[in-house]
Amino acid sequence: MSGGLGAGVDGEPGGGLRARHVLRPHELVPGARVVLRHRRDDGSAADALGELLAADSERLVVRTRRGEVTVRRADLLAGKAVPPPPAPRAPRRSRAAPHEAVGVEELELVAAAHWRPHEVERLGGWRLRAAGGFTGRANSALALGSPGVPLHEAVAAVEAFYARRGLPARVAVPHAAGTAPDGPDAPEVARELAALGWAVDTPTLVLTAAVDDLPGPGEVPLPAGCSVVSTAEPDEQWLAGYHHRGGPAVPPAGLRVLASADAQVFARVVEDGAVVAVARGSLGAGWLGVSAVEVAPSHRRRGLARRLLAEVAGSGRAHRAVSAFLQVAAEDAGARALYEGAGFGVHHAYHYRVRPGP
Template identity: 40%
Template sequence: MDSSETLELRCAEAWPAVTVDKIGDWRLRAAGGFTGRANSALAVGHPGVPVASALAAVCDFAHANGIPPVAHAVVGSANERAIEAAGWVPNTGHVAGHLVSVLTGPLGTGADEVPVLAAPTAGWWELTVGRPEPTDAERHVLTTGEIGYGVAEVMGVIAGAVRAAVVDDVLHIARLAVRPGYRRRGLASALMAACGPWAAERGATRAVLQVAVDNAGALAFYDRLGFAEHHRYRYWVPGPRACEDRSL
């Protein structure tokens, strides 16, 4: 089984930020504010300097790229404990949820009625980002890499969508969405199943996805598909006076 840090790195490769820098093993990421994963410092491995110094670099990078300083750390890791000791606090204000469960599970077995496209359509974008045309940052994050775009169509309407990315032997699933009026018809399961053969053809042997721990409905759905929690990560932000903008 992969370590939590190895799996985090694969997930990061599947969700590439627009701007990436490093301090030791840590990855500093910015993407115009599109998602926490692409706009946070991935604190895995050793930063090569004391953690307090690394966090100062996180702050400088964030300020230079016009995003709030955020650290993304595996729950219970030495890095997380050091981040907390440096005066940072859980980012409870993160809209999508600051505490995230990373789930692993089997590849789907196929759904002939759901294609996985080589390029996103306007309908796929609408379900995925809320409009038929993405921002430059959204386009970069969602289309960079070995990507497939699953679409479920019902009588000419794009009723469901999913993003599939393959990194090494791992299928990364994200942005699974079904229009409210088309739910409870098995479309989400069909979208997940369709990603399996597509990913297997590209060398994937298992799947991974990330879900906020308070999203009970999604967690129950993925449990039915055979997914189980591998580990959790949490977003951290500076406490009072822990991250001054030194460029001012």
């Protein structure tokens, strides 16, 4: 998942230099909820959205979600009163929601069905997966439960499976959140692979949420000049905006993985005919999966990722999905803030163990 996600205005996500507001000075009275478009010192434009605290001939002061913002009258480009924010959602029931009650192994199997590899071989509870090298999720042995044989035999089977396919041997190890991959509380398989010299790669968090708790498209405005398009397959325009780990065009093996769920939606934001952000939503077994979120570097911090998350959530509701999940690199603080701000919480974690080179 790409980093650098966040808001682009002073108060809430969704800013952009192309936005326009009707100038209505008579509405700019203290106590009103307003949006003020103003010029920054560097010449760029920004929006301040919130309660107007003060207004005189020299300045206006707005209380936004990020603190007070002072706008000089000379820098005011436009402003108007806006409706109050949506009413808060009803509090959750005290009883654990499905996305919180589901076990680690069960959720890992749900996620695997939303990102299916081309090949799967069973080794006891383990699943050896291969998909031409496109993503670690589809090209690793998912270590669930016991492999049914001694670990040294399981390791040999994993090495042979990936060697036959010209792929690096890799094992995905799920574990409780907050457990260090190399710590004393790590799963036994992680400790034993560590003793064999298998290195830790890509510590990842699995987040879940109730679909009904996620914002919908109507709650997340788009910057002016942008539009959203959704398709059931990853067409050429969507693919033009997606670069797995910064790589070039998605290979044929990747296309097959991207379209491998029971159903999916591929959403993109378009500005001036160019794709500037993309996301994938997958559907199956009552779950919505969120993946392949990417925003062009030139368009980050404008609320586009949050809007795409809302689009995908809307599709999940339309397909009667109850729960949602996603996987995010543990070190990606920006993406975590985006998702946790939308209503996701940490369920568990996993990391890969990679066989040492020859």
